[in-house]
Amino acid sequence: MSNKINNSMSLANPDALNITNTQKIALAIGAIGLFIMALALFNTNFPNKGLFLTLALGAIIGGVILYSREAYLNKLEGIKNDGVWFKSISSRGVLGWILGVVLTSFYIVLYFFPKYLGLGTNGEANSGLIGLFDPLSHLLSGRDASQWFVYGVLYTVAILAFGYKFILKYRHNRYQQLRTGSVMFFQLGFAFLIPEFMYVMNNDLPYYDLKSIWPLNYYIFDEWSVKGFLSTGNIGIALLLFGLLSIFVITPILTYKYGKRWYCSWVCGCGGLAETAGDSFRQLSSKKMSAWKLERWLIHTVLVFSVVMTVAMVYSYLGYEKNDFWLTRDVFISLVIGLLTVVFAAVMYFKRHELGKDAKMGAIGYAVVIALLLIMHFTGTTDQLFFIKSGTLRSAYGLYIGSIFSGVIGTGFYPILGNRSWCRFGCPMAAILGFQQRLFSKFRITTNGGQCISCGNCSNSCEMGIDVRAYAQKGENIVRSSCVGCGVCSAVCPRGVLKLENDSMKGRINPTEVLLGNDVDLMDLLNNK
């Protein structure tokens, strides 16, 4: 079951499915939109930036809409995966690699060399691509555009346009339509418009996407962010409190009731992009056991890193003296260690039997975090933590995890590693939600008795690289920490075997010796063992 790419077995024409003339026109329209942006990037000075920006964005959106309507509305409702593994772009062919390189380069420039995109430095006006977006930024918040504004607009456009495409693709499936509508709404409203309007209301507030929750939002408890909140009065304090409630109260409740999908495939922006613009690449995620092993190491390492880092950041700006503020370094570190210990003890007490061998790994992880925190506490000075300047530590985290992992690799490599490689291998938020989903949640994918025919459509379409079939063909429910509940496995199943549902915790995990439909005497089986 390797993901090795062979070109199509076809002798004559590997791309058996040609696109229609209308689709060619649609591609041309979209290309014109991108071309305008490319011109802007190379510093073409458009006379009326507002007009050209509108043209560019309109052409991109219009092109995607036209293409999708032609692709799906002329056919009967149903699964539309014909030729996915034949098309160069979605099967790691030449087009896929080109797109991967282009996206990756864009991310590198965006994160590390924004001046090449035309960002004005030292008070100069923006030029180039960023300059092209000035009119829209002025319209929304009255300030000049930044590279992050450009990125935000393109990101939102991608989710909206490809979200429309996805809704048409699954026009027989209400679950897919609703959750896509949901990510489109949260991206447009919460990630894009509300922060702009909040800036208009109070321009001291730090940028805050309400739905971006720590530890995905790794900077929310940084000094500048917390100071920003505290200095802006009640609204700032309310936002900060909301940030704390999000991770410690709202998240556990919703995850218990619905699984991590409430966030990962209904709300989250990273998930939103993956599910819409990234949908064509979902089949590229590796289902190998070795990939799963790597995933478990990597994502939990990032989680440990991000917890320790956040604690270190907060720690670095807390004082020693009780008189200044009740939350001193001593109090804070004790609180954190206390909380981690309570969680660890509760899991070990209630769930040790379910964890099996993983309990040992959990204990090691816990010990590492506590040891790191204690080392930090007893070796830290006013400006040095782990013998490194605390600022350096944070920027290292921001660089390696925030930029390179989530952006450059996470999105830039969509056409190579699949659309969820960040969510699967790196996102610390996904790790926390997944941990809870595996142990304390009503969510599971139910397997329908003995109906599985091992065809593999489910595994093939799992963007998180879960070998869904391995469970389904044994008649076992799928309870996996990584499952984001996108529901595509259930949609593509030709035999009606899989259903995402929230039910009782009892009987959620159901290993069986023999599948339903075979009337063997189970007592005979057991007595013989």
Added chain:
Amino acid sequence: MEHIAIIGNGISGVTLARHIRKNSDKKITIISGETEFFFSRTALMYVYMGHMKFEHTQPYEDWFWEKNRIALKKGYVKQVDTNLKTLHFKEGDTLQYDKLVIATGSKPNKFGWPGQDLEGVMGMYHKQDLENLEKHAPNKDVCKRAVIVGGGLIGIEMAEMLSSRSIPVTFLVRENSFWNGVLPNGESEMINRHIKNHHIDLRLSTNLKEIVSDEHGKVKSVIIEETGEEIPCNVVGLTAGVAPNIDFIRDSGIDIGRGVKVNRFLETNIPDIYAIGDCAEQHEAIGNRRPIEAVWYTGRMMGEVLAQTICGNKMEYKPGHWFNSAKFLDIEYQTYGWVFSERSKSEHEVHFHWKHADDTKCITVAYHKDTNAFLGINTFGIRMRHDVFDRWLTEARDMDYVMNHLTEANFDPEFYSKFEKEILETYTNQLQTA
């Protein structure tokens, strides 16, 4: 250490091997001439359609077999020497066994049509058939039209495959409605319309007379029995059912009928030789089942049971309530219990039929005319729960109970429209008017 040789690496043989390994330390060899590794035959269509690559149809990674000490041998068995417990391969080598399991599955039926062995004429069963189809029908320019002969599950899958590459398909069906030897009329007719909606040229009550060759021994056209019409085509799919693939044991002394004759313990007439899956034929049919069941699930269940017997826990093959499923283009089909077609149902079986206005969803529920006992359900476009129907059948529920509790059995994805209320209303109204 006892050596178990299994001929055939399909679902039956592989399930058997896995369960023997779970319960014992015996030496296991799986023999296949078709492929090196187990793959899901039912998924071959998705490879041609580009939904998956061939390796994705393999449920286990390549390291699985060695890790579980299941030896894989690629080769065709030519002859079985039951006295010396030796297999002779076409390639010339031999293999000794202590116990032998025949799990060689099926092969497509051919009914002696003139031209049935021409180039471009094929079934759709083996991996080699897929490669052959890829060669003769890579796209609509090379294959201007394909004709499919035989209106069953493989036929409609093959029609869907070819349509996915925009190749025009003519679909010859002997019956006067698609698969109506199995499906009740209402369902069968709905599928007829669905096939036509997919622009497949469905010809009912139509038989193949002959397949015509061009000067290179390749198929050029087919001729219709009833009308004498000649349909030009480049590919002919023969999908008129399958038969046990057992030619290699004809002279071995193993008792055969259409398939390998077995008793309820899946034993043949020769000690230490068993047969499972599509190629096994029960001496007497079990319940309403056919003596030969060429179905994925039954193959798997026989593997599960025989593993117990081979590991010393002798166990009878006792399939539970009948179930099955399929997909007709975009319409999913599931069945639980027995619903017979008008052609084959007995006099006491009556049907309640409901069809949605959009003509893609329907159910047929069979019950006993006198006792009102629930016999079975066919469901199209609505997913239902296997365990619920299995329980209701065991509990011998009556028709009213089932109709009133249908919601419990619903297995559609969340937020889907529900039709149980409408179904119940239709049912109640029908009772009042009856």
